[in-house]
Amino acid sequence: MSDASKPTRKRIIDAASKLFYAEGIGRVSVDAVAEKAGLTKRTLYYHFKSKDDLVAAYLDARDQPNLKQMAGWFDDAEGGPDRKVEAIFSNLARVARHPKWKGCGFLRTAAELAAMPGHPAVKAGARHKANFENWLASEFTGRRLAEPEILAREIVLLMDGAFSITLVHRNPAYIEAAGRAAATLVRARGSLGREEESFAPVT
Structure with a gap:
């Protein structure tokens, strides 16, 4: 081009x-x-x-800026990984209080195209969600949390569930509640990781 x-x-x-x-x-x-x-x-x-290609490009254009924003919230937050993860949710709740907030664009598009799983925009949304999950898993791995990939997936489930229910009730308190639940999961994995290290066999 x-x-x-x-x-x-x-x-x-x-x-x-x-x-x-x-x-x-x-x-x-x-x-x-x-x-x-x-x-x-x-x-x-x-x-x-085609319009299909334009819709996919719309989501692809949101991918890196959204990931960069959430990574920034994570990095800027003080405290351990539990507080850093909760900070992502706290900031998302703040964004959701804006009158122009319409939910997660990736989820909304996927819902509109639910009967077309092979649509390029659905694939673009899947890439974005996978990129976020993989980034989060790498952060957890670097902090020696137990089962980082499973933990990252659980956080994604909490986040997308919170997006959906907040869009229904128009109450960002659900995102904040999901953030507290996410922090609890992270703390539990941190404790599990320390326990596994303490019982590691001596070689």
Whole structure:
């Protein structure tokens, strides 16, 4: 892709992101995205061969910024890994209190495409969730927590469950409650890890 075409592609993705997140992918037409971007539909189709590809690009564009934000919350929090994990949830609860919060864009898109498991946007969402889970597992491994991969998966389950129930009740307290539960799981794995080390055979 030439440098001259990159700003146009970004304009399209930015416009799509705002519309898809606010209204859902099913309610937003390609014409609406083109209008929002200030471009013709023909120009949009020059960069994206279909709406399906545009929806996938919308989620791919959210992947790294979202991961970087959550990693920042984790790194900036004081205390052990339990407090660092809880800080991610606390910050997500703060974000969820914004009037424009519409839930997790990855989960909402997957729900809209539930009958199309092979859709490129569903695959993009799966990649994002796997990226977060793998990052979290690596953090737990570095801190010598027991069963880091299982623990990371449990945290993801708490997070996505909290996103869903908060969207239903419009009450971010559920995200905060999930954060406390996540911290408890992390502390338990930390204790288990220390116990396993203390009983390690002498060689």
